[in-house]
Amino acid sequence: MSTPVIEARDLVKRYGGATAVDGVSFTIAPGEIFGLLGPNGAGKTTTILMLLGLTDISSGEARVLGHDPAREPLAVKRRVGYLPDLVGFYDHLTASDNLRYTARLIGIAAEEREQRIATALDRVHLGDVAERRVATFSRGMRQRLGLAEILMKDAAIAILDEPTSGLDPQATVELLAMIRGLKHDGVAVLISSHLLERVQSVCDRVALFHDGKITLLGTVEELGRQVLGGGFAVEVEAQGVALGDRLREVPGVRAVEATGPDRYRLLAERDVRPEAAAAVVGAGGRLTRLSVEEPSLEVIYTRYFENQGIRDAA
Amino acid sequence: MRREGSPWRGLGVVFLKELSDHLTSARMRVLELLVVLTALAAVYGAIQQIKDSTAEDPFLFLKLFTTTREQYPLPSFVSFLAFLVPLMAIGLGFDAVNGEHSRRTLSRILAQPIYRDALLFGKFLAGLATLAVSLVALWLLVIGFGLYLLGIPPGGEEMARSLVFLLVTIAYGGVWLALAMLFSIIFRSAATAALVTLGLWLFLTVIWSALAPAIAAIVIPPDPRYASLGLPTPETTELQTVLARLSPSTLFAEVVLALLDPTTRALGPIYLSQLQGAVVGAPLPMAESLMMAWPQIVGLVAGTIVLFVIGYVVFQRQEVRA
Numbered sequence: 001m002s003t004p005v006i007e008a009r010d011l012v013k014r015y016g017g018a019t020a021v022d023g024v025s026f027t028i029a030p031g032e033i034f035g036l037l038g039p040n041g042a043g044k045t046t047t048i049l050m051l052l053g054l055t056d057i058s059s060g061e062a063r064v065l066g067h068d069p070a071r072e073p074l075a076v077k078r079r080v081g082y083l084p085d086l087v088g089f090y091d092h093l094t095a096s097d098n099l100r101y102t103a104r105l106i107g108i109a110a111e112e113r114e115q116r117i118a119t120a121l122d123r124v125h126l127g128d129v130a131e132r133r134v135a136t137f138s139r140g141m142r143q144r145l146g147l148a149e150i151l152m153k154d155a156a157i158a159i160l161d162e163p164t165s166g167l168d169p170q171a172t173v174e175l176l177a178m179i180r181g182l183k184h185d186g187v188a189v190l191i192s193s194h195l196l197e198r199v200q201s202v203c204d205r206v207a208l209f210h211d212g213k214i215t216l217l218g219t220v221e222e223l224g225r226q227v228l229g230g231g232f233a234v235e236v237e238a239q240g241v242a243l244g245d246r247l248r249e250v251p252g253v254r255a256v257e258a259t260g261p262d263r264y265r266l267l268a269e270r271d272v273r274p275e276a277a278a279a280v281v282g283a284g285g286r287l288t289r290l291s292v293e294e295p296s297l298e299v300i301y302t303r304y305f306e307n308q309g310i311r312d313a314a
Numbered sequence: 315m316r317r318e319g320s321p322w323r324g325l326g327v328v329f330l331k332e333l334s335d336h337l338t339s340a341r342m343r344v345l346e347l348l349v350v351l352t353a354l355a356a357v358y359g360a361i362q363q364i365k366d367s368t369a370e371d372p373f374l375f376l377k378l379f380t381t382t383r384e385q386y387p388l389p390s391f392v393s394f395l396a397f398l399v400p401l402m403a404i405g406l407g408f409d410a411v412n413g414e415h416s417r418r419t420l421s422r423i424l425a426q427p428i429y430r431d432a433l434l435f436g437k438f439l440a441g442l443a444t445l446a447v448s449l450v451a452l453w454l455l456v457i458g459f460g461l462y463l464l465g466i467p468p469g470g471e472e473m474a475r476s477l478v479f480l481l482v483t484i485a486y487g488g489v490w491l492a493l494a495m496l497f498s499i500i501f502r503s504a505a506t507a508a509l510v511t512l513g514l515w516l517f518l519t520v521i522w523s524a525l526a527p528a529i530a531a532i533v534i535p536p537d538p539r540y541a542s543l544g545l546p547t548p549e550t551t552e553l554q555t556v557l558a559r560l561s562p563s564t565l566f567a568e569v570v571l572a573l574l575d576p577t578t579r580a581l582g583p584i585y586l587s588q589l590q591g592a593v594v595g596a597p598l599p600m601a602e603s604l605m606m607a608w609p610q611i612v613g614l615v616a617g618t619i620v621l622f623v624i625g626y627v628v629f630q631r632q633e634v635r636a
Contacts, residue, residue, distance in 0.1 A: 045635060052425055054634045074319040074427040082425035088418025092335075104327040105426040146422070 005030050005157055005188045006051060010060035013046050013212075020046045022212035023060070028157075028190060033183050035199050036192040037297065038209030044192040045085060047209075048159055051190075052082055065156060078106070081150030085161040087142055091135035095126055095145055098134055102149055120152035121145075124178060140171030147178055150187075158182050159190045164198050176202050196297040208301060216304060224295025227304045233293040234266040235259075236276055240285025250275045262288075317429070324428030328436025329443075336406060336444040345402045346448055350455070352398065356391040357456050359383035361463045372597065375468035376475060376574045378460045391456065392570050395483055396563060400490040400519070402448070404511045406441040407494030409504035411629065416504065421634045434629050438495060438622060445487040453480045471600050478604065479573045485614045486566045490515065492621035499629045518561040530554035548583065555582040562617060565610040572607035581606060 004027035013021040021043040028034045036044045049055040051062055053073030062068065067075040089098045099117045108116060121127045124144040129137075137145065143163055150158045160179065164172045179202055182189050193199040200206070200220055208216040208223070216223050236247065239262050247264055248256045252272045257265040266276060273290055280287045293299075336342050360381040364374065371377060382390040389397075411434070414420040424430060453476070461467065468476070494511045501507040530553040537547040558564045568581045576597035580588060598606075 049421075049634060054421065054424055072318040074323070074429070077425055078427040080425070082422065084418065084421040084425070086418055087422055089422075090335075090417065090419060101327070101331050102423070102426055105324045105423065105428055107323075107427070149422075 002030055004028055005065055006034075006190065007063040008047070008051065008060070009062070011047060011050055011057060011062060012059040013043070013050060013055065014058045020212055021050070024209075024212070024214050025060075026207050026214065026217060028188050030156075030188050031183060031186045033179065033189040033191065033202055033204045035203035035206035036190065036209060037196055037199065037206050037301075038194065040194050042209035043212040044209050045161055048082075048161055048190070048192060052077065052080060052159065079155055080157045080159060081153045081155030083143070083146040083150060083158070083160045083163055086166065087146040089134040089137075089142060089145060092133065094131050094133055095121065095137070095148075096130040098145065099149060099152055103152060106153055108152070116152045116154075120148040123151055123181070124148045125174075138171075139166050140168070140175070143167065143171075143175055144178070147175070147182075150182070155187060157188045157190065161192050162194070163191060164193060164195060172198055196301060200297045206297065208297075208304070210305075215308075216300070220295060220297060220300075223297070223300050227300045227307070228267075228295055232268045232271050232295075234268055234272055234276055235289065235291045235293065236264045236266060236280065236287070237262060237289035238264070238280045238285045238287045240280060240283055243280060243283060243285050246279045246283045246285075247276060250279050319427075319429070321429045321431035322435075324426070324432040325436045325439075328428075328433055329440050332437050332440030333443055336440060337447075341405055342444065345398075345405050349394075349398050349402060349448065349452060352394050353391055353452055353456065354459065356382075356388060356394050357459055358463075359388045360390060361460065364464065372469075373472055373475075373576055374464070374466060375460060375472040376576075378456065378464070379476065379479070380570075380574050392574065396486075396566055396570075397519075399445070399449070399483060399487045400515050400563075403441070403445060403487040403490035404494045404508065404515060406444055407438075407491045408498055408508040408511055410437045410441070410495045410498045412498045412502050412504050412507055415502055424634055430629055431626070434495075434626055438491065441491045441495070442484070442488055445491065446484050449480060449483055449487070475573050475576070475600055475603070479570065482566070482569050482573070482607075482611055482614065485611065485618065486562060488618040489562045489614055489621065492618045492625065496621050496625035496628070499625050499632065519563040522561045523558060523564065526557040527554050529557055546583075548585075551583045559610075559613070562614060565613050565617075569607040569610045569614070572603045572610075576600070576603055578603065578606070581610070 006026075006028040008027070009025050011021055011024045012019065024043070024047055026034070036047065038044055046055065050057050051064055051069055053069035053076055057070055062070075064076045065079050069076045089095075090101070093101070096117055099120065100113065103113045103117060118127070118130070121130050124147050126141065126144055126148060129141070134142065134145065147163075163175055163179070167175060176198070179189055179191070191199055191203065203220070205217070205219050206223070207214045216227065218226070236243075243262075244256050244258055244264060247253060247266055250266070250272055252270055252275065253266050253268045255267045257267075259265045266272060271292055273292055277287055277290055357378060360378050360383065363381050363383045364377055379391045382388060382393075411420075414423065423433065457468070457476070490511075493514065494507070497507040497511045498504070501510065530550050534547065534550045534553055536550050540547045559568075572578050572581060577595055579592060579598065
C-alpha cells in the first residue's frame, strides 16, 4: 500500500470535561473512499475539523499529506477540499461569483481562474445556472456547488461532511455518482454520514463511530464476517420433512435457525445456495424461496451493539 | 509555537469582497440616504442662521458644522453626525461574524488556505473603508454646499481643522464598528447582537451623560462650603468628567468642540488660574486646539484597537461549529 494521505493516531478532543473524540486512529490511502459512519454526535465532524486544523487537537497526532494540521494549517488547507454539513453560500452572489471569491482566497492565478470555475461548474451540471444567484438554488444544487468548489481547488483529498443529508433520493444518487467521479480522478475521499445504507455503496472502507470511538473498521465484507460471525445468511423457504437436519449437514453451514413454519435461516461461511437447494430437493422437499442476505452496514451496526449489550450485561 | 505562512494572506480578497457587499447592500443605501438628507437639512439651517447674523467671525466656515438655526429646533451637523455615525457603524458591523455562522459559510471559507486573522481584519477594514468613503463624500458635499450658498471661500486653517475633524469622525465610527463586530462574534444571533450594541450605544450616548453627575455626586458628595456659594465642588466635577469620558460620545463631542470652535480654551472644568491673562473669545492656534483634544483623539483610536483585539481573541478561540 502506498503512503497514506491521511493518518490519524489516537486523536482526542475534549471540550471542558466532555470528551467528544476519544482516541481515534485510522489511515486513508490515495484514491480511496473512506466512510466515517455513525449516529449524530458520535464525533465525526469534530474529527474532520481536527484534520483540517479548524479546531485544536487535545492529544494525539494527525498527518494530512505529510503536514501537521495544527502547525501547518495553510499547507493542509491548500490541498484539501471541504464540504461542510449543510454547506452555505453567499445568497446574493451568483454561483460563479461564489466560486470566484474562494478561487481568490485559494490563490488561483487570474488567467486560469475562469477556465477552472467553468469546468468545475460543468462537471456538477451547474453550467447553465452559473450566473444565477445562489438564493434560488435547491439543497441539492448547493451541495453540488460545494463539490464544484472542491473540483476547482484541484484538491488531493476531499472531505465531505454529511453530503447526502436533506437530499431527495434522486439528488443523492447524482451526488454519489459525482463522488465516485472524484475517486476516478485519484482524489482520496473522506465521507461522514449517519445514513449507513446510502453511503455504504460508495465506500471502499468504513469506520463505525460510537461515542467518540471507532468501534469497527474495515471493508463492509470484513465487518460482516467479524460481527455477523459468518459472511452469509441464506434464507430458505421449503416444505418437507426434517429439512432442518438435512440443511445442517450441508458443508459450509454453521448453524440453522427455524424462523417460522417451513422457513430456515442458514449461517454459512460462503454462498451455499446451490448446495442448500440440492439438499432440499434431495430430501424430497418443495423449494419455494431461496435468497442470500448481503451483509448490510445497518445490520452489522445493530448486531454489533446487540452483542455489545449482551457482553456488557454479562 | 510559530504558525506557518502569513496571517495577512487573503486579507485583500476578503476586504474587496466585503467592501463590494457593503457598497451594494440595500442597508447601506438606506443609511447613506438618511445621513445625507439629515446632514444637508442641518447645514441648510446653519447657512440660514449664518446669513441672518453675519458677523466678523474669522472662522465663519467652521460655523457651518456647528451652528443651529434658532427658529427651528434642528440639531447642528455635528450633532447629527454624533448620532448617525454610530448607527451607520453598527449597521455595518452587527452581523459581520454571526452572519457567516448563520449562512453556514464560515467553515467553508476557513477551510480555504487563510487564517482567521485575515477574515476578521478584512471585514473590519472593509467596514471602516465604507464609513470613510461615505463620510468623505458627505464632507465634500457640505463644503461644496457651504461654498455655493455662503459665497465665502474657507481659509487654510479652517480647511485643516475640518479635515482633522473628518479623520476624528472616522475614528469615532471605528469605535462603534469594533464594538458591533465584537458583539457579532460573541452573540450567535444577529438580532441579539444588534440589540445589545444599540442598547449599549443608547446607554453611553443618552443615559450615561445623565448618570455620570449622579454617580459622581454619590461617590464624592458636594462640599457644603462650595454649595453655600452656589459653586460646584471641584473634586465632584472632576470625577464627573472622568466618568463621562468613558463614553466615546463624550470624547467625540469634546474633540469637535476643540477643533471646530477655536475659542475653546479647555475641555472640562476651568480653574481661575487658567483664565489669568487670557483674552476671552480670542481663538487658539490650531496646534494648541489639537494639543488640547489629543488625549480624546488617542482615546477614540485606543478604544477601537482594544475592542477589536478583544473580538480577535474571542474569535480565535471560538469553535467553527455552531
